[in-house]
Amino acid sequence: MVRSRLTFGLAIAAGLLAATSAPARQAQPAPPAFAGADCPDALPAGTRCWSGRASTGAYHWLAVPEDWNRVLVVHAHGGPRLGDPQPDDPVEDLERFSMTVREGYAWAGSSYRRGGYGVRMAAEDTDQLRQLVWDFLGRPRHTILHGQSWGGNVAAKAAELYARDAEGRVVWDGVALTSGLLAGGTRGYGFRADLRAVYQAVCRNHPAPDEPQYPLWSGLPAESDLTRADLARRVETCTGVGRPASERTSDQAARLKDILTVVGIEEAQLVPHLAWGTFLFRDLVQLRLDGLNPFDNQNRVYAGSRDDAALNAQVERFAADPRALARLAYDADLSGLIVAPTVTIHGIDDPTVFVSHSAAYRQTVQAAGRGDLLVQTFTREREHSRLSPPQYVAVFDALLDWIETGQPPSPRSIADRCQAAAPQYDAPCRFDLDFTPTWP
Numbered sequence: 001m002v003r004s005r006l007t008f009g010l011a012i013a014a015g016l017l018a019a020t021s022a023p024a025r026q027a028q029p030a031p032p033a034f035a036g037a038d039c040p041d042a043l044p045a046g047t048r049c050w051s052g053r054a055s056t057g058a059y060h061w062l063a064v065p066e067d068w069n070r071v072l073v074v075h076a077h078g079g080p081r082l083g084d085p086q087p088d089d090p091v092e093d094l095e096r097f098s099m100t101v102r103e104g105y106a107w108a109g110s111s112y113r114r115g116g117y118g119v120r121m122a123a124e125d126t127d128q129l130r131q132l133v134w135d136f137l138g139r140p141r142h143t144i145l146h147g148q149s150w151g152g153n154v155a156a157k158a159a160e161l162y163a164r165d166a167e168g169r170v171v172w173d174g175v176a177l178t179s180g181l182l183a184g185g186t187r188g189y190g191f192r193a194d195l196r197a198v199y200q201a202v203c204r205n206h207p208a209p210d211e212p213q214y215p216l217w218s219g220l221p222a223e224s225d226l227t228r229a230d231l232a233r234r235v236e237t238c239t240g241v242g243r244p245a246s247e248r249t250s251d252q253a254a255r256l257k258d259i260l261t262v263v264g265i266e267e268a269q270l271v272p273h274l275a276w277g278t279f280l281f282r283d284l285v286q287l288r289l290d291g292l293n294p295f296d297n298q299n300r301v302y303a304g305s306r307d308d309a310a311l312n313a314q315v316e317r318f319a320a321d322p323r324a325l326a327r328l329a330y331d332a333d334l335s336g337l338i339v340a341p342t343v344t345i346h347g348i349d350d351p352t353v354f355v356s357h358s359a360a361y362r363q364t365v366q367a368a369g370r371g372d373l374l375v376q377t378f379t380r381e382r383e384h385s386r387l388s389p390p391q392y393v394a395v396f397d398a399l400l401d402w403i404e405t406g407q408p409p410s411p412r413s414i415a416d417r418c419q420a421a422a423p424q425y426d427a428p429c430r431f432d433l434d435f436t437p438t439w440p
Contacts, residue, residue: 078149152180185332
């Protein structure tokens with residue numbers, strides 16, 4: 001036994017000696033959070049740009065103007081984009097909101113770590129980007145959170161989840177929400193479920209009769225290779241959308257009118273909304289909600305077609321699963337418990353995210369007792385992704401002034417700021433000071 005113990009001890013010692021004498025394996029250095037990059041042409045001369053990738057896998061871009069005012073804008077993009085993120089994904093958003101850099105703000109935007117739905121995921125990635133920029137540049141004078149479209153939902157969620165750090169210190173000094181999907185997840189997509197049901201009742205080609213049938217609320221079978229171009233061809237076959245109106249048959253024109261009138265969307269948005277109700281629904285339902293249905297049209301009465309009784313008899317009916325609603329609400333609904341000054345802007349005739357979302361958000365914030373922290377503005381525009389540039393300038397500058405003085409702006413004062421900025425951008429101001437949206 002003594003010999004065995006000795007032999008065992010010598011073996012261990014030999015192993016340790018071999019391990020210490022072997023060449024050390026070099027740990028691979030982590031990629032830098034920010035590396036120098038060429039700025040897009042849309043940015044002013046003297047701007048410095050960096051790009052990088054977070055530990056989660058999200059790509060990001062940062063732009064700092066030569067005359068930086070020491071205020072950082074962290075941008076949450078819309079979508080959600082369904083493909084894998086790419087290194088230059090944030091550049092489009094940087095170019096779209098380049099007026100912020102022109103006005104002296106630093107700008108940072110993230111691709112998020114993956115494509116597909118996930119408001120909490122995107123909110124976490126947005127807050128992580130803020131921290132990465134703080135670590136890289138030092139904490140700026142103020143940090144503003146900006147959300148556009150679906151990114152409005154993301155930013156509003158981030159403003160609730162990450163408003164202050166563990167010690168109670170302010171993280172986001174102010175929030176700007178532009179054309180935001182602010183009704184939250186459980187209320188924001190129902191009309192696209194209605195569109196799927198109405199379109200199928202009228203056209204019967206999505207799915208086609210000779211294809212595997214599936215619940216419309218599930219979007220599309222996981223194994224389907226249908227593309228957006230394929231979907232557009234089906235819409236064209238049924239309604240004539242995609243060809244001149246003069247080349248449509250009378251039946252196509254009638255079917256198109258039925259769909260648009262009943263659902264309440266514009267012709268140009270039929271394919272985009274139907275695509276969201278197809279490919280986004282597949283991602284949302286099958287990948288994020290474990291195949292559970294969050295949509296409900298059991299009691300919906302569809303009206304505005306040539307024969308409403310026939311339409312309502314033919315339309316597919318579905319009931320929401322409470323588990324799906326609970327999961328979607330947890331991920332994407334809003335509490336209204338905001339703690340930072342918040343300014344919104346929305347086009348009254350926005351065809352993509354309806355202006356009624358602003359009404360839903362105001363109801364939510366007021367119900368939480370935080371109405372004094374919300375100022376909303378509206379413009380006479382039929383745009384979603386790009387409103388007139390001086391209007392964005394006015395919103396950001398008014399928000400910054402609110403942060404620094406403690407005095408909230410009025411819609412009138414924001415409109416006046418826009419008029420002052422308009423000549424520099426050779427673009428109009430279209431604020432409507434009398435408009436008040438309603439939900440639903």
